[in-house]
Amino acid sequence: MPLYSIFDPTMIILIPAIIISFWAQTKVNSNYEKYSKVRIVNGYTGQQIARMMLDEAGLWDVRIEVINSKLGDHYDPSSKILRLSPEVYSGSTISSAGIAAHEVGHAIQHKEEYKPLTIRNSIVPVVNLGSSLSWILFFLGIFLGFKGLTTLGILLFSLVVIFQLITLPVEFDASTRALSILKSRGILYGDETRGAEKVLNAAAMTYVAATLMAVSQLIRLIAISNKDD
Template sequence: MFYYDSTILILIPSLIIAGLAQAKVSSSFQKYSRVQSYNNYTGAQVARMLLDHKGLQSVPIELIEGKLSDHYDPRTKTLRLSKDVYYSTSIASIGVAAHETGHAMQDLEKYSPLVIRNSIVPVVNFSSSASWILFIMGIFFSMPRLLSIGIILFSAVVLFQVITLPVEFNASKRALIMLKDNRILYENEIIGAKKVLDAAAMTYVAAALTAISQLIRLILISNRNNN
């Protein structure tokens, strides 16, 4: 949400970065979606091979609606792939499928940043909206305590975005190693997959920067109102 006043200028750099990152991931995925892999495996086949190789035969792979909606659900231990990834034999699709498999590996190994992120999801789901409600009420009713509570709650959102960074970077690192070690992609193909995953990672960096900028903005507004 965007409470409007002059401090909104603080958000402009991070919003520009977010827009550029989103454009980059879209263009990279489209580019390497047109490059078919030499081995001609689909994204679903790659995910299944990698999961089975790690002893995760019990993790199902489901088809999900949407574009780039691919994700691993740690609650149900399910890997979900979009149509563009599930059926495609492109380098981009294989890279995305391997990345999501990387999250399953993290879950198996109890990777600390993933455990922390999963544990604070309920808090973040509540605080992401409650923080703004309390903060705006604090402004309208001149109640500094509500402003402070709103800032504390929004800090949970910032923590979530920051802890997401090592989770996503590590999943991409695992993906590239697995694709190379299992000879699913060859060296020149790995380069293309890395470009797709690097572009996707920048969207998480942009999200973290936006959340941090928003937190700084809320603190400035609170200080101004308290004075």
């Protein structure tokens, strides 16, 4: 059985997802750069906003740390640490406010045991294993002519798709929470809130793009498998 190269005809299945991914990343970068130059009226830094929101949510035990990675901001539920990039941690801009608030949204989800987040966190180890082994088993099955290995590879990659699908409501909900608090708490005003919404919406599109890419890859694997029968 031939081992398909990366130039096989099924690659065309990925083209729409690749285009959307490129567009989404461009949108994120442009919105982030634009609103990282616009200071907010009240002058709060991302760290101050995050700490304020965490304390008001009763999350006094969640620490805030700096992570030296641009747009690497995230909340770690296992250690209850909110990690912010230097620009977000120290910045007093619309971008830093929106991103810091979004990550606090994840911390609040964790506290409230938001179901999609709980499910996503619980399957992370299995998804990591599936992501690592799926392609190896898939192409090994094709090379050796073992349909069972090919099918197992597809099933394992399906876990990645499920993970991406669950991630969408998690990310959209965190942004909704963030914008609601920023507005109701008076942290951002008028155009500032709309600017933060543009930053977070652009970021959300990268998750949509990642999901489309995962689904497209799954369809491609199935197509290759059927073609090889």
